[in-house]
Amino acid sequence: MERTMKVLVAYATRYGSTGEVAEKIGEVMRSKGAEVDVANIKDKPDPAGYDAAVVGGAVYIMMLSGKTKGFVAKHKKKLRDMPVAYFVLSGTMKDDTSENREKIGSKLNPLKKKAEPVDVGLFGGAFDPSKGPKMMADEPATDDRNWDAIAAWAEGVYEKFEGKK
Numbered sequence: 001m002e003r004t005m006k007v008l009v010a011y012a013t014r015y016g017s018t019g020e021v022a023e024k025i026g027e028v029m030r031s032k033g034a035e036v037d038v039a040n041i042k043d044k045p046d047p048a049g050y051d052a053a054v055v056g057g058a059v060y061i062m063m064l065s066g067k068t069k070g071f072v073a074k075h076k077k078k079l080r081d082m083p084v085a086y087f088v089l090s091g092t093m094k095d096d097t098s099e100n101r102e103k104i105g106s107k108l109n110p111l112k113k114k115a116e117p118v119d120v121g122l123f124g125g126a127f128d129p130s131k132g133p134k135m136m137a138d139e140p141a142t143d144d145r146n147w148d149a150i151a152a153w154a155e156g157v158y159e160k161f162e163g164k165k
């Protein structure tokens with residue numbers, strides 16, 4: 001029998017929405033038979049001992065989360081030796097256009113230089129003014145996360161991971 005694939009889903013979040021997406025990705029991969037740990041980067045997960053990794057973060061003020069970039073920089077040697085996928089949440093991707101894909105996708109360029117991904121997922125984000133920064137307290141609540149698209153992406157990534165095992 002084949003050994004169970006161990007996958008790390010590491011994410012950074014400020015207001016929670018990226019963590020929920022990471023949990024969903026973990027759930028989908030578990031349903032496919034993987035053993036998955038979903039971990040907040042602030043808890044210092046280590047890719048050592050995993051067969052594959054998914055790393056995610058959100059865009060704030062035009063920049064990809066520094067914690068997400070820092071995680072890939074810190075663990076680049078290990079991540080280069082396993083299949084890896086990246087995902088990003090952003091307000092911009094509520095409109096899934098080629099222009100927005102280009103704009104947000106390019107924020108992954110520094111990560112791609114460190115460890116080339118098998119796939120990238122670009123998703124709309126969510127904003128809850130009760131959790132967000134004070135200066136945005138009057139903004140409306142939004143949730144542009146497309147859970148079907150997220151689940152389909154996670155399934156596809158798992159299949160790519162399996163192909164590379």
Ligand SMILES: Cc1cc2nc3c(=O)[nH]c(=O)nc-3n(C[C@H](O)[C@H](O)[C@H](O)COP(=O)(O)O)c2cc1C
Nearest residue numbers: 013014015016017018058061062090091092125126
């Ligand atoms: C302070 C702040 C700044 C943001 N700046 C951008 C931005 O420049 N571009 C963008 O596309 N989305 C931006 N967003 C949207 C976030 O990427 C989106 O809300 C994401 O889901 C937040 O993830 P989190 O809940 O895990 O922290 C911003 C959100 C906040 C709260």
